[in-house]
Amino acid sequence: MEALIVSQSPHRHSGVTTPVIMRDVLIALIPALIASVVFFGPRALLVTAVTTASAIFFEYAYRRLMHRQQTVGDLSAAVTGVLLAFNLPVSIPLWIAVIGSFVAIVVVKQLFGGIGKNFANPAITARIVLMVSFAVHMTNWTEPFAYLHPQAEAVASATPLAVLAGSEGTLPSPLMLFLGNCGGCLGETSALALLLGGAYLLYKRVIRPHIPLAYLGTVALLTLPFGVERMATYLFSGGLAIGAIFMATDYTTSPITGKGKIIFGIGCGLLTVLIRQFGSYPEGVSFSILLMNLLVPYIDIWTAPRPFGLTRDKKKKEKTKTAVEGDQTPIRPLRDVLRPTAVLCVVVVLIAGALLATYRVTRVEEETGLTEALISELTELVPQGADWEELQPPASPENATITRCFGSSAGHVYEVVTKSYGGDLTLLVGITPEGVSGVSVTETSDTPGLGSKAADEGFLSQFAGRKGEITVAKNKATRDSDIVAVAGATISSRAVTTAVNAALAADSELGGDGE
């Protein structure tokens, strides 16, 4: 009978270990996976497989490289991989999905020390990084069941959220939304599948109901005034379902106590509605969860449980009144006061004098009106335009203001300011007798990557040669006066068009084309 096994008490364990928990989460994600394959075709499976495989590979490689205890076995990398895949549109190029996995696993989680040490939710942060870096790919939604008739060229449809935020498109009925029959990321559309998964997690006590209920409850409450039907659309569209059930309840990045989880949920709800209603990004869920992740340390402090039987004894603030007595040595006027002041004066005078002199030498004739730079820009817009001079800016229409106007031998250039998605948009529109000769955007405050896409040449070149009223079409130019809007940035495209129309109107009002 060799030596007995001895260890400290307790000698029994509940059996619920990290791999068991993560396996349960994976099981809970299966309904959503099936829904994604049903709605978006086998490619959804491919994207999920690639993302998950690369996530696991990155974690394995990182731990090997850094000679650390291998943690791939706890399946947390797999969960992050699947969740990230569910946040990507089905048409996402695979290399972007792999970059997403790299960001999620290596940058956001492992660099901080692996599971339990990261403060931001890996999948959510990776989605935001991809959304900001590859806006076009990430907002290229495909219609459900589009994979059934492959020959029809892929039509980019707007997600319900985008429609809510203003771009055209029919709003699917709340039931369709609940089932998931609408555009959106591959795993987030079917609220039914996600709720099924959520029920499984609650049953297996992997998550507690506090965060999902608080989150969905707050969003519902805030959107109720817009009508029940509108509230349902709000609840079942975009990433709210997957965010509230799977992302916000990630252990490492959510508060520990029940009270803390409720505050976290309410916070996420408020921010989601704020960003969806007023922000420039259509989807507010990822930003609100990331922002609340930052507040978790404070929430944990505020909602710390009070130990049993500990009465709150007011911490006595000891007032350290350290008396500081002044150094009463007598003031020697000359050495202590005059000399330093004199030195300072001399230094300041020298510097100011030098600056004044150099300024007079390098003075740039600041004549108002046309510097060479401005002239070169104008001739760019109106080729062969010569001897430019500034004219009185004509009256501007109600939705745009013409701030400056330049005339030349070959045509006019108008500087137009109009309201766009993210704020003011200023353009220079060159108009010649043949019509619009060139458009350039001087200043835009639209969302980087999304709205700012309306400022590149590809889109602006469509205005060349147009004379009459210009209209904006979603995907294909149906009427000859149409130009095609930039996918996902319809509002900015429409703003540019109104500016050009304003310039055209001002030009015709100025008495036909330029002399």
Place this chain on the structure above:
Amino acid sequence: MREMMIILVSAVLVDNFVLTKFMGICPFLGVSKKVDSAAGMGVAVTFVMVMATLCTYPVYTLLLVPFGLQYLNTVSFILIIALFVQLVEIILRRFVPPLYQALGIYLPLITTNCAVLGVTLLNITEEYTFAQSVVNALGAGIGFTIALLLFAGVRRRLEAANPPKPFSGMPITLISAAIVSLSFLGFSGVVENLFG
């Protein structure tokens, strides 16, 4: 009034001085180790920003503009700020030692803080009126403090993290700052639409 609100909220949230305009990063990284030192620094910076604006704006409009010396604004502003900060530090050290104990040590740090000079210069380039520039300074200070406190919370979590050897210390803090500034992106566009 609406204009004021836009300036205030955009200075605090959207183009936050630290996370989007990149001003005042040195103290932001240096002082956010402990929550109370972060709060202390935040209050000190807000106080100095507002007072600096109160001093520099009149100097600019009354002294420099009439004589066409706008190009000298940098020199004069920084002189005034340095003078003001050192004065406050000396007075605090002598008359209010506990407050000096809490705030005083940050004051010399503030003179070299890009955010303070940044605010005063920004008020000029944005052509704000006097009231607007004070509001802007206040917003900038509050934004700075919020970013500082938020980051102090994150750094409390960082103490438990164990990044690889070369990444420990400042690199991991910077990567966390990257994630924090990423989250602030969410607010873009909120201000304009919020106030119609």
Place this chain on the structure above:
Amino acid sequence: MKNREIFLRGLLKENPVLVMLLGTCPTLAVTTMALNGIGMGLATTFVLLGSNVVISLLKRVIPKEVRLPCYIVIIAGFVTLVGFLLERYLPALNQALGLFLSLITVNCIILGRAEMFASKNSVGKSALDALGMGFGFTLALFCMGAVRELIGAGTIFGIDITFGVLEPMLIFILPAGGFFVFGCLIALVNRLTKGRAAERRSQADGCAGCPAAGACGGCEEVAK
């Protein structure tokens, strides 16, 4: 220290940005393009050179009470000087640097070197130190600018090298990318200088690295 040592120290061993962690504001803000990085670096080097020389000239003259204001006025003077030159000859760069050009005055490196080096050493050494630190700063900014521009916009010095195949990740142009690249660069430098920098940098967090160390009284609290 031999002169060559002073100059080389500024480049890698005691690189002001990547090791001493000074001047982080311009490093993050201006380096969306490699060209801007170099422009900012050279402008700062010019100001650093000028201010180091002048301050080390006047070091015995300036009394203790008004030391800080004097230094700052001298530095601001040089900054405005650079402002005139850029406005006149390189308007594009001036437009790109924008506000940060005048923010060089409060750049921690310049005041730091002035306090720690120029006010204690001869003019020649101060000039060398200024050049060393200046080029170290430019080097760091160039690296930052190159990486962010390459990955963020797919161009080098403005020339598009993606041939339409590679798609740039726009996030590297945004502030988040700036912080991230800066963090990775410092980690790389830590890796290269095998931790020696790590010790000094951990001090740098505290008082030793802080530019205003000279001017401030008990700064133990800040260190903790």
Place this chain on the structure above:
Amino acid sequence: MSLLNGKRINGVTVRHDKNTKNAVTTPIPLPQRVTIPMQQHMGVPCKPLVEVGDRVLVGQKIGDTEHLFAAPVHSSVSGEVEALTEIVLPGGKRSQAVVIHADGKQEEFPHKTPTITTAQDFFTAVRRSGLVGLGGAGFPAHMKLAYKDVERLDTLVVNAAECEPYITSDYRTCIESAEDVFDGIEAVMHFLGLTHCFIGIEKNKPEAIEKLGKICKADSRIRVVPLPARYPQGAEKVLIYQTTGRTVRAGSLPADSGVMMQNVSSIAFLADYLRRGRPLIERFITVDGTAVERPGNYSVPVGTSIREVLEYCGGFEKATQILSGGPMMGSAVADPEMPVTKTCNALLAFTEPEDFALSATDCIRCGRCTAACPMGLRPGMLEDAYDKRDTAQLRALSVTLCVGCGSCSYVCPAGRPLSQKNVLAKDLLRKEGN
């Protein structure tokens, strides 16, 4: 937990494994020799009063000390003192022990039934009986009676919760000697002038609740309180709160809130002692576990070696782990020759430890430990503070309130030794002079 008296106390649901519920307590054959340790209680160790070669009778006092904070030890067999040796107690301290060779005659020492009129007589009688808390803590029973202003005590709580898995010895006491329990309660309440008494029993023991309920109906001051079967129901502060609704403030004794708690077996033994004057020399223990062929409840003379008891129950050869007490708070046995002491209420032998495959991985901040801790502490943060040896933070998080119930380590998905480190943290604070 019953919600009727306010805050719901945290805890964990543990498999009961009460296989020996219906096993009637049967004595085991007399061992050849017994080793009686001088330290079987919390407090000052006793000094042996006998030398090698003396003849001792059953129940004769063989070790005592003049200190108040101690419980005398008596011989459980009649025979000749063979040797005075030293044994190592589970905590690592060493203690003297008397080895007595049993002569098989089991001649009883002439016990006198104690005559008690005042509370002071009651106190000295209980001290003479050698009674210690039979729940496993081993706190000398009379010390609870020697509280400075005993008049403040008004309630007796009888702990029959027995929330540890496998153990059914208290349950058998409730079934087999319910009358003794009643008499014991009456005696305690009479001598201490207590006004009411609660008996806390977990709901998974319906027969005990029904039987005790019937008997105690005779005295209206006694109330049987059925409690949800949730570990650690038997922890002192938890049970007092669940039965009387009073919160024992941090750092104070139950007596400060007017409550005295006693284990149900202690009360039953007290009644028997007051009748026959026979000191505590044998224990009713549960023997169970995967390696035991004949699990059951046995009455074992104090001092019998663990190996003998397990061999009798056919559980020694295949055992790789032997526990004295329950799986949650019991201590593992290193040397099977170690004797059964007054504080042992169960012996479990396992072919393979239950948490064998567990190895600690990184904490995933899931909050299960905080949700499980009945004392409302934050075990995750306590572990961090201990790893950093940050005593100020340990005090701020009030680690001293930890009762060591093991719920946090039980639920931790990363298998981290949370309650184990709390024990070390408390030592660290004690060494530093908290």
Place this chain on the structure above:
Amino acid sequence: MNEFVIPILIFVALALFAGLLLSLASKLFAVKVDTRITDAREALPGANCGACGYAGCDEYAAAVIQDEVSVSLCVPGGAQVAEKLGEITGRKAEAVIPPVARVLCGGDCESAKKAYQYHGFQSCAAAAGLYGGDKSCHYGCLGFGDCVKACPQNAISVENGVAVVDPNRCIGCLICVSVCPKGVIAPVERTASYLVLCKNPQRGKETRAVCSAGCIGCKKCERTCPAGAVKVTDGLAAIDPTLCTGCGSCAEGCPVHCIVKL
């Protein structure tokens, strides 16, 4: 012309105002600070190891200046810090040679028997809580590395079940002595050449039963030592470094080879 003079005048006024204000203020409101404390703090290594008995270098610096405490308490700093402190405070610095921490146990995996299979977590303090540790010998090193984690200089490593101190890394701060739950680590003079690696005072028969490398108190070393440096007190040999000439006869003579050359 006036366009040149007026700006200059403005700046002169500004500078005057600033200069006057600043110099007056700094003089009027100056505060007395004892600079000697900050100098003392500069001289200290700043490792906050507490070997001087104070909670870190700041406290020790203040104590040296204000309470006139001895200048040579800083063990890691050694002689040269003591000198600097001496200059600042004007008091003479006594020479200080820090001792070396040594683990007095040679019972590695082969020689020492185990009382039970320990399945708890890797910490000496934890194992010591279970019957004094998993080693049959109650006086030996458990080898779970509490001292390794506590040593600020990473001078200790566990080899084959026993902790070993690397003398050139050890700065003699003796934090490990207080951390070890078995008290098996003791300060030994740096000059000592031979050392008895055992702390088990039990008689030979009991020691041999638990560990083949333990000192059985046979007094052979005491007899063979020419310099009379070895004394066996209640079953345990001890070498007095001042008398020991380093001849090594005790080491060869020892039947269990528990006397080791340093």
